[in-house]
Amino acid sequence: MGQLNPRLIFDFIKQQYRPYDMREEFDQGFSAYQAGNFHNPHVGDSASATAWDLGAEAAMRCQRVIES
Numbered sequence: 001m002g003q004l005n006p007r008l009i010f011d012f013i014k015q016q017y018r019p020y021d022m023r024e025e026f027d028q029g030f031s032a033y034q035a036g037n038f039h040n041p042h043v044g045d046s047a048s049a050t051a052w053d054l055g056a057e058a059a060m061r062c063q064r065v066i067e068s
Helices: 006-017 024-034 047-067
Strands: none
Touching: 006 047, 024 047
């Protein structure tokens, strides 16, 4: 079996976070996790905070799949 394509992994995981994956904060959380920043800059239970958290979670899931 060949090596997994990171872009396909990302697309598959990202679609599981609809509708939050369409928000800018989702991408910010994803990028922040990859850079080692785990602090969500958004307040409380807002949609922005949720999107950021889910973006970070998606990055973590992508990393786990790629490293396995």
